[in-house]
Amino acid sequence: MILTVDGVEFSYNGHPVLRGINFAVARGEVVSILGNNGAGKSTLLKCLNKILKPQRGSVLIEDDALYRLNRLQIAQRVGYVAQKYESTRFTVFDAVLLGRKPHIKWEATAKDLEIVRRVLKQLGLEAFSLRYLDELSGGELQKVVIARALAQEPRVLLLDEPTSNLDLKNQLEVLKTVRKAAHEQNIAAVVVMHDLNLALRFSDKFLLLKNKTTFACGGMEIITPENIAGVYGVPVAVEKMGAVPVIVPLPV
Numbered sequence: 001m002i003l004t005v006d007g008v009e010f011s012y013n014g015h016p017v018l019r020g021i022n023f024a025v026a027r028g029e030v031v032s033i034l035g036n037n038g039a040g041k042s043t044l045l046k047c048l049n050k051i052l053k054p055q056r057g058s059v060l061i062e063d064d065a066l067y068r069l070n071r072l073q074i075a076q077r078v079g080y081v082a083q084k085y086e087s088t089r090f091t092v093f094d095a096v097l098l099g100r101k102p103h104i105k106w107e108a109t110a111k112d113l114e115i116v117r118r119v120l121k122q123l124g125l126e127a128f129s130l131r132y133l134d135e136l137s138g139g140e141l142q143k144v145v146i147a148r149a150l151a152q153e154p155r156v157l158l159l160d161e162p163t164s165n166l167d168l169k170n171q172l173e174v175l176k177t178v179r180k181a182a183h184e185q186n187i188a189a190v191v192v193m194h195d196l197n198l199a200l201r202f203s204d205k206f207l208l209l210k211n212k213t214t215f216a217c218g219g220m221e222i223i224t225p226e227n228i229a230g231v232y233g234v235p236v237a238v239e240k241m242g243a244v245p246v247i248v249p250l251p252v
């Protein structure tokens with residue numbers, strides 16, 4: 001396992017948000033964290049990056065306790081894309097190159113520049129290389145922050161709603177790129193998602209959060225109408241479109 005979460009509990013100023021969270025992610029796996037607004041998904045992601053420190057429980061990254069690692073050690077292993085981000089007066093190329101910073105000793109090498117070019121190409125951002133971030137659309141900017149995290153070549157990639165600003169084509173392309181990176185580079189991707197059908201299409205495993213704790217965790221077998229209705233409070237059918245499972249809310 002590349003990421004092991006054991007008994008994590010987190011409270012904001014004494015108000016519990018997460019209780020007894022356990023799950024593990026293997027190399028090459030994409031795991032979606034699903035649950036209602038306010039279920040604690042973003043809080044959990046921040047606990048996996050030491051932005052927040054749980055009051056109880058442990059998080060192991062490749063057998064090392066996350067909370068004993070320093071910022072640089074974490075940045076060398078964990079890439080994180082927050083739900084909200086700001087645009088700055090950087091060019092797209094420089095912003096993505098920043099992702100290499102944890103690996104750069106003195107100055108960027110030919111390998112660093114090559115990685116940046118590759119990631120820009122993967123995400124269809126080559127034409128924007130020299131544009132400033134504050135001149136991009138919301139979706140273009142979202143792709144740049146994801147590109148920066150991919151350029152970081154982390155062993156664990158944490159993405160908080162990575163497709164929230166993207167059109168359909170870009171949603172599919174970004175998630176395809178994330179899944180490809182996970183499978184080919186053997187890294188773990190943990191992705192907070194609201195779109196259940198995108199999650200179904202691109203994830204190997206699912207963590208369903210409800211009432212501050214794990215409602216269910218596992219592969220496609222846990223995506224049942226009962227579990228989805230249990231988490232979201234909406235009756236659904238789970239159908240198949242060819243090989244792709246889809247969740248359809250039922251009329252109420």
Ligand SMILES: Nc1ncnc2c1ncn2[C@@H]1O[C@H](COP(=O)(O)OP(=O)(O)OP(=O)(O)O)[C@@H](O)[C@H]1O
Nearest residue numbers: 012013017035036037038039040041042043044083
């Ligand atoms: N900095 C904070 N201080 C206090 N409470 C917070 C803070 N951040 C989040 N919360 C609360 O913690 C709970 C979980 O929030 P979190 O953002 O983790 O949920 P989420 O599942 O990611 O929600 P969404 O799907 O709406 O983004 C919510 O009740 C929220 O109001």
